[in-house]
Amino acid sequence: MAETVRSELILGGQRSGKSRRAELLARQWLDASPAHRAVMVATGQAWDDEMRERIARHRRDRAERVPGMRTVEEPLALAEAVQAHSASQTLVVVDCLTLWLTNLMMPAEGAPGDPDAPTFALCNAIGHAHGPVVLVSNEIGLGVIPMGRDVRAFVDALGGLNQRVATVCARVTLMAAGLPLTLKDVS
Template sequence: MISPDLTLVLGGARSGKSRHAEQLAQTRAAAQSLAVTYIATARHTGDAEFATRIDQHRARRPAHWRLIEADVDLAHAIDAADDGRTCILLDCLTLWLANVVCPADGAPTHDPETRAQALETALCRTRGPVIVVSNEIGMGVVPMGAMTRQYVDELGRLNQRIAALARDVTLMVAGLPMTVKSERIR
């Protein structure tokens, strides 16, 4: 089943995926007279360099965009944001999955399969456009360590599931968008 209006933007680190997704959200919102809700999945860790990255994302976004921070319950955040008059920008699945499989403060691990199913269900019932950002991390060498390999495998499977739902999939390479899939009515 294809989601009503779902776009997946994939790319490596610093490929331009977030900036491209933000531009897509602005364009869609303007063309359809929609508000934008930005669902952020980054967890504040006390890491100064990571906090700078979060601040850069925040500074780049228009001030009038609504912000929802969602660390694990992403399906609920999507449901809360979706009113049919909003373009949802979810950035990013990579950090969300890290929150699921490596919870803060040593809490028990959340079941990735259950969370992924809830995410798919929420995406399939959205009424407005949704743009999802995720890292493509499976193009390099096989990582050392079972936990890292498990995470790379989980993210690869999650990206495949979301790509199957999406009408459009874009791969960002060196700041350039490459169309992987497009099922939009022209």
Template sequence: MSEVVLITGGARSGKSRHALEVAGRRERGRVYIATAEPFDDDMRSRIREHRLERGDSFETVEAPLDLTGALGSIPGNTEVAVVDCLTVWLGNLMHHRGEDEDSFPEVSAFLKTLDRPPCDLVLVTNEVGMGMIPESRLARWFRDSLGRLNQEVARRADRVVLMASGLPIAIKGEER
């Protein structure tokens, strides 16, 4: 049975690096599912940085909106897929679908995929609910929606790792 690992933490806490380390333990069949869209210079720089970090040892699939479709279409010999990251993916859905929606069918479909993943999955997300209360209604809605998504993913995950200052802390299952 395939394993689902959720890696969460704050900005620049080492989540992506740790996800690549976990997935890099497989010798072959590695896929990196990127959810970011290069909408400004900062995001283009981050995307470039992540590409350099993973090198050519992962096949890259771009999935800013259709994460479930991307997971369903990865090659059959894939041993592990890194999804980086759920935070950006949810933000993309909110941006493209509008802020009037309370739920997204894409999220429900993704959560169903976690019940029978196509391969081992290493999922990256941000823990955004530990700081100040956001000032705007939209930012609070995003924080709350991501918090609910993270809870559902963590419930389904075999392992959950919290990254703090570059260090992995196992909060569900054992860190390997």
């Protein structure tokens, strides 16, 4: 990854290698200069025992693979987190947009929120970032149409979120079986 401000959206299915690619980019960024920093903005929330264990495993694995990357947990105020941590010498990794959208649309407490304004704010933050931003999101619209109204609404909203973020990112990569396929690259 070059030192110029660059943004990348990494899409793929579950266990496709999305997070690994984001970690690889962070490690390459950190290795390129001693002045470089990397911050992971994690959006997942530990609502049950399985998710708590998953988050703990991700923390351990990330610390091993990218020891210089700091982690910040932010399940909702994602645009604000990108703005707060973005700097010319800092790479911001967001993992993941899918869980962020879940937190907005299906909160454990309170009423579901409309993702339009937060999505606009996030795209604005990406577009005005002072340093590189790498975002991870699931591509879930390739299968059958879900039966439930709420699930269909979520699939539609995630597709819209991914399209909007892809528009503001310089690069979009689709991961499948651990292999990257470049969908967009504006150098």
